[in-house]
Amino acid sequence: MLRSGTVIRLHELQASGKSIREITRETGHSRNTIRKYLRADGIPEPRSRKKRSSKLDPFKSVLDQYLAKGIFNCEVLLRLLKDRGYTGSITIIKDYVKPHRPPKQAPAVQRYETKAGHQAQVDWKICEYIDLNGEVRKIAVFAMVLGYSRAMYIEFTKRCDIHSFLRCMMNALDYFGGVPKTMLTDQMKTVILGMGDDRKPKWHPLFEDFAAAIGMVPKVCRVRRPQTKGKVERSVQFVEQNFMPGRQFTDLGDLNRQARQWCDEQNRRIHGTTGERPIDRLEQEMFGSLPPAERLAKYRFEPRKASRDGFVSYDGVRYGVPWRFSGREVKVREVNGFVEIFYEKQLIARHEKQYRSRTLVMCENQYTNLSTAQGYAYPKPQGIQVPSQDVEVRPLDVYERLMEVGA
Template structure:
């Protein structure tokens, strides 16, 4: 095989009047090779196969199948080719498809991913974009019910300033609770909230807003906007911030952090991103400088009434964890599952059984303090149950010396045959008493 440079050289030598033999001697190639390249029978950079390609007979079938279905898996195509006599391997098939360019581009998909995108203007104070970011494998001591945590990210579309709130679930109460915290972190309200087509915002059957979310939007006086199907790029600001949070914050978050410390960490990280450069109307600026132009409306004085419910398992000391603090439950529920309920903005939490019976109510401490709040009645009842269930006497120590007792020694003497002979003593007092009674009766 000749390279492009060698091909240019032999054509130049031929134009200078040299014969094929002279060119072969000068370039140290075979005369038949030189003649093939000069006549155009072979192309530079393309190696000529010594044997015919066995895949040539399957080209028509593969071309037809990939034209019918451009997304057909190569493994599925290999299953179809086996009965037709194809003996090559899976890598051979994929290499042939790639080298021959047999898989056509799907025009329908190219319309979605490679279509022209219009530039969307975001005036100050116009739009806030919200989206969930899934966080796999959170630390086990966070106590989440699944092996996933979720970060609700809210981004101001004009400045790009964003904040995030960690949540154990994406259901509607946790969404509204996280949004309430997010709006406070962002500092106010825009005119529009933009979401993708999440079921907690948009009913999947009717296509209308869900009743609870509609009430939440009315409470804040904001217009919710849901992206059209397959048009998620309209909220690209929040999606880019999601990518940043996943790769630069969550990826190296230490395992030993508590949930409250992790929440403070993401808030600090997001605030640090305010200094990143942005292109504004008057040249390069920063997100923090553009945030100064945001015209945010104040939040309502009263939070929206929504009840957040989460399941917990009480410890053997009849305590449950809630927002970085511990609260007591009746001792009968030690090591049992309970349900914790808190209304947004309320200063108390209710602890109920799985069936829904409220068994305790506590004043809420500031999250993350690590304090333990016990009810006096719970403490008294727990001590009574603990004392009643304690075994008599003191428990044995691990290394306590307890030699064989008298009963064990007697049993050992019987086994070894060294036991002293036992004598039977018969008392005649009973017979004497019986004789006296008989004489008295006569």
């Protein structure tokens, strides 16, 4: 069958006065073909061919019964039809079944709307960036989304451990201005150590203590049911696909400053589901009050051990402490852009937070009097030499009595 453009060309050649023979010579089509298209009104419809019989024809009624029962696996259908005497191939079965096969679909779920102040959803996400050397690096982002208002908070960290999680939690609650009744998470290893025989989660003791201290009930969603916490799932995907692509930053501190500004912008936009701004609905959230800072202070500390040369490692940076605390167990916390190091309850060093890995930050007077003390924080036990006249002179009978007692 000739294309419509070719048919138009034939009519144009005829209109120009050319004969059938000339058109045949110019186009290469046979005379009969040219005459057929020139005589037809428009493009001739193709003749319908007589449908050939198929080996499947006698079995189509039986096949329809199997399809009605939800059997669409062609391997299974081939076996069932062969039991009934079918001798054809599986190909014609596939061709027959294809238009009857239902589309793939996920099971329907009921939408769940959260009451104001009732729930927060949290999750981790691993994003990627290109460092100064052109290498691809990974970085973790913590995300919390409030179920009612859809207000969002994100924070990037170098680690996904329990201490980073608690620090991000406290920063998020401070950002929102209160504590929701429940917190929903998946079975992240950061806060869940495993499942007990009663199928209840074994929470990390530090997180369990933290949740009790702020008055929040932790809950875990079902395994392989990410839609249970779909609000935060969509948010972390939004961070990966919307916030990170092409984002330029100098260090982790700069990245988090941009992340905070981005959260402010997103929370002031109309949400696609609620049709309202999250920041407006945030005012309707009925939160519990934030605990006093003194109650939360202990959850900001991380245990560390000072090295022999007087440094404490934190997020890949070595911060100096006075040499007298070398080799001792200390506690580190990050507050308002500063890293504070404590020995018991004593603040022994305070440094501005650094973000470049392997940076060495000295402490003021870190090694003062180190040489004089020969590296020891406490003097070695030593005897004392005194002048000879200061030595007590005892009579000889004193020593004889001591000998008798020994005997």
